[in-house]
Amino acid sequence: MRISKMLFVTKKEEPADAEVRSHALMVRAGFIQQIAAGIYVYGPLMWRVLRKVEEIVREEHDKAGCQEMLMPALQPRELWEESGRWERYVSEKILYHFEDGRGREVCLGPTHEEVITNFVKGKLNSYKQLPQTLYQIQTKFRDEMRPRFGLMRGREFVMKDAYSFDADAEGMAASYAKMRQVYRNIFSRCGLRFTPVEADAGAIGGSGSEEFMVDAETGEDAIAVCHATGYAANTEKAVSRIAAPPEPAAEVAMHKEPTPGAKSCDDLVALFPDLPVERMLKTILYRATWADREQTVAVMCRGDREINTIKVLNHLDALAVDLADEKLVKQATGANVGFAGPIGLSDDVLLLADSSVEGVKGFLCGGNETDTHYLDVWFGRDLEQPLTKDFGMVQAGDQTVDGEGTIEITRGIEVGHIFQLGTKYSESMDCRFSDENGKLQPFQMGCFGIGISRTAASAVEQGHDEGGMIWPLPIAPYHVMLIQMRAGDEAQEALGQELHDQLTAAGIEVLWDDRKMGAGGKFKDADLVGIPLRVVVGRDAADRKVEWKPRTGGETEVIAADDVLGRIQAALEEAGCA
RNA sequence: CGGGGUGUACCUCAGUGGUAGAGGGGUAGCUUUGGGAGCUACCAGUCGCGGGUUCGAAUCCCGCCACCCCGACCA
Incomplete structure (x- = not known):
């Protein structure tokens, strides 16, 4: 064409x-x-x-x-x-x-x-x-x-x-x-x-x-x-396997700690530099929606982990699980956002926990009271461990469940x-x-x-560079871009037509740039459109020589016009679209 | 649907109250011809829409719409 x-x-x-x-x-x-x-x-x-x-x-x-x-x-x-x-x-x-x-x-x-x-x-x-x-x-x-x-x-x-x-x-x-x-x-x-x-x-x-x-x-x-x-x-x-949390040095009785303004784990780490983040348990509140009802759900996880709401949604078989808004958090915890915890939650809240909380001893968690957290809390001693299941998001560096490898994201x-x-x-x-x-x-x-x-x-998205697109040969709009350097040049016009006809007859799709315009524009367009194979008919046209110049990789190569078909067929075969 | 942003020529944009602009693009001509060439002339806009303020609005105010970005869904 x-x-x-x-x-x-x-x-x-x-x-x-x-x-x-x-x-x-x-x-x-x-x-x-x-x-x-x-x-x-x-x-x-x-x-x-x-x-x-x-x-x-x-x-x-x-x-x-x-x-x-x-x-x-x-x-x-x-x-x-x-x-x-x-x-x-x-x-x-x-x-x-x-x-x-x-x-x-x-x-x-x-x-x-x-x-x-x-x-x-x-x-x-x-x-x-x-x-x-x-x-x-x-x-x-x-x-x-x-x-x-x-x-x-x-x-x-x-x-x-x-x-x-x-x-x-x-x-x-x-x-x-x-x-x-x-x-x-x-x-x-x-x-x-x-x-x-x-x-x-x-x-x-x-x-x-x-x-x-x-x-x-x-x-x-x-x-x-x-x-x-x-x-x-x-x-x-x-799913993944995560490292066990560090053990506390000693068993201490649960107690409240003032934590003014400490709404996130980062804030708490600053406040308790000696407490590993793995021993801070987050409690995140959600609103779960079914066709006929709604329910406030609190999900706990370790401070260094994140909740995967899709796993929560699937567990609940709900239509939607959304992060609770400020109003709902206050209603469920009686505190401002950032201080939710498992102890003293409103009775109508369903409490769940991610498996990352298993085995965490002497942890810190929200106090359900603004600017307050509990410290040195133990499951089994201070409260019962809630229903625990994998509700966590995998993280780079986690082990695979079989422990045989490391996960990357x-x-x-x-x-x-x-x-x-x-x-x-x-x-x-x-x-x-x-x-x-x-x-x-x-x-x-x-x-x-x-x-x-x-x-x-x-x-x-996978195939491009600064100049433009780079189509894989099997799905490129045309197989080959035939660039004729000068429109009106007799030898170039004749060779261009000959190649076009020969290739087309062989079932090869040819995009023939015969436009009357500067060379720069033609090359820029060829790069942009990204046809993977490229043949340039230029100054050596009278000698039946052309340039073989694929879209990426490799030097420009001067070849005989009679070899073009063979080159293209080889490339098609290599790309699996012969 | 919440939060933020932008709407001016076919495209990319400038233009903070006083005659709508540039570059790209297109058309014509001459020159040029191997990585977006040069000159000349021309083409091209109801400044998103509606209302308001003002002697005067692209510019200020109100409303609406569209598009883009950030969050919850899916190929």
């Missing part, structure tokens, strides 16, 4: 509102344009990238026996009432919903468990038809509270979602394991560095779940990894998430099949998502 005939518009200046490189570069290069918060136009080059990602996704799914289909984005309220998710999605303000012209309520699908479950109902009737996995690639709509980072978190985005149907839990686990491999293949083929991690299932529900994280500093998720043991988990879910972009749903939707929507004994059973379902547009953006 000749650039001179294309809508190819780049900007010299960065957009003012782009926070991350992928966003800024894609806007500068004209790949995307924002039209509202979290809503983007995909330009011709972007669309080529998205189609390449989609094609890899399709091929891998089809190879694994999955069947592609397409479900509607527009969905009736009734379907969501059946699964019981309407209320929750509406109250969490995720769902785009409105009345149609006849006063019926509809929504734009944020996900498709309801539609697919409804679709297979009455079609998959027998265990003999199982297992099956169906998928689609489609635009999803979610009214994100905070869209950001360009395509990373949009309100409208392209997603691949797949759903598996099995007769029993073993079957579901097998379907899940198969998809796990499909996902590894997909992200590998896209040329991305990624880490599969154990994950929390969140609002989708179900048992096991894993996320696929593209390694990137700017990722929104923190992940705990251990290179020695191969452990990898989202910090929402991650890195960041990633969640591009895929796979779930074992179990019977959550098949039960609620009464979607069943007949088993070997003729008994009706709900399907064991799995669901599997890939953010197509996010995957594309994450490739840029």
Whole structure:
């Protein structure tokens, strides 16, 4: 394709509102344009990238026996009432919903468990038809509270979602394991560095779940990894083993200490320099919300640790667990914020503790009285140890639970998430099949998502330099950038055309910069757009010589025009997209 | 939804009460031609919207809207 005939518009200046490189570069290069918060136009080059990602996704799914289909984005309220998710999605303000012209309520699908479950109902009737996995690639709509980072978190985005149907839990686990491999293949083929991690299932529900994280500093998720043991988990879910707390020198009776203004552990460390922070126990207050009630919950943990509210939420099986506001803290503790403790809390407060408090002797904790803490407190002696469970957040330097390795915290972009749903939707929507004994059973379902547009953006987040984007060859908008130095030069024009035609005939996608403009601008644009392979037709065109100049790495090399095709084919093969 | 910020040309921005600006961009011409080249001329704005104060408002005040950033959800 000749650039001179294309809508190819780049900007010299960065957009003012782009926070991350992928966003800024894609806007500068004209790949995307924002039209509202979290809503983007995909330009011709972007669309080529998205189609390449989609094609890899399709091929891998089809190879694994999955069947592609397409479900509607527009969905009736009734379907969501059946699964019981309407209320929750509406109250969490995720769902785009409105009345149609006849006063019926509809929504734009944020996900498709309801539609697919409804679709297979009455079609998959027998265990003999199982297992099956169906998928689609489609635009999803979610009214994100905070869209950001360009395509990373949009309100409208392209997603691949797949759903598996099995007769029993073993079957579901097998379907899940198969998809796990499909996902590894997909992200590998896209040329991305990624880490599969154990994950929390969140609002989708179900048992096991894993996320696929593209390694990137700017990722929104923190992940705990251990290179020695191969452990990898989202910090929402991650577990670890921590060092035992230091023992007190002597057993002293519990007593109150004045601690004016000491609201945080830092303040207390300053006040009690001889007391290790591991022997200061924090008590954090939360408000837990269920569909029909609320409850104030206090969770204790060691001073050097943090609470993981997702673990608390899962333990309580609540809809939400939020940090208590000042008013609630005063009501529960009778004190200002910063002095909550386990002793003398209001009776209606549920007290829990993270396992980090186990074995802590002679500790300091809040006094439930402004400017007061208790010192030298012992569980068993001064109060009973509350229900203790892992409610903690892993920290860099923790041991893995098996004690075989050390955890470090890195960041990633969640591009895929796979779930074992179990019977959550098949039960609620009464979607069943007949088993070997003729008994009706709900399907064991799995669901599997890939953010197509996010995957594309994450490739840029992972591949860029000061000059611009660096696309992995398998998903680059074109395979090769053919730069013709001077428009109008006869030898260059002829060789450019010859190469373009030859490569195109060989199935290679060529972006041919034949524009009448200075060399500087062409090179800058080539760097910005980031086509990984580059051929320059310039002053040696009459001798049938060109420059081989990949986007990154390596010196510029003068090669014979006749060798270009071979070079490109070798590069394609090496990148696994031959 | 809470807290903070910004809205001026297609883009990036300057402009603190007195005739709306610069750079980039686009168009035309001449010169140039290996890392965003030079000159000339031209194009381009209801200063987010509504109200108010004032002889006079981009500028001051009030309201609204949009976008961005920081916190709770998710691909």
